[in-house]
Amino acid sequence: MSLAKETKRCPFCKEVINATAVRCKHCHADLSEATGKKPTRFNSLNTFRNGFITGVVFSAIVALLIYLQCSGQ
Numbered sequence: 171m172s173l174a175k176e177t178k179r180c181p182f183c184k185e186v187i188n189a190t191a192v193r194c195k196h197c198h199a200d201l202s203e204a205t206g207k208k209p210t211r212f213n214s215l216n217t218f219r220n221g222f223i224t225g226v227v228f229s230a231i232v233a234l235l236i237y238l239q240c241s242g243q
Contacts, residue, residue, distance in 0.1 A: 175189070176188065176189055177189055180194040180196065180197060180199060180201070181199075181201075182194060182197050182199040183196050183197035183199070185197070187201075
């Protein structure tokens with residue numbers, strides 16, 4: 171079997187990968203249902219942003235509760 175038939179290009183990062191691959195070894199994209207749409211940078215950061223904002227809000231609430239507890243004495 172020739173090399174051209176054993177490989178294909180990843181629809182996301184365009185690197186050469188095995189033709190039967192279900193995940194790209196370069197960009198780790200799921201190829202099981204590849205639609206050809208490249209995931210946006212916002213989608214990958216969205217979970218980080220949500221976690222960061224949640225952490226900041228939680229920390230502010232804890233700091234406020236500690237302040238109110240200490241100032242009541």
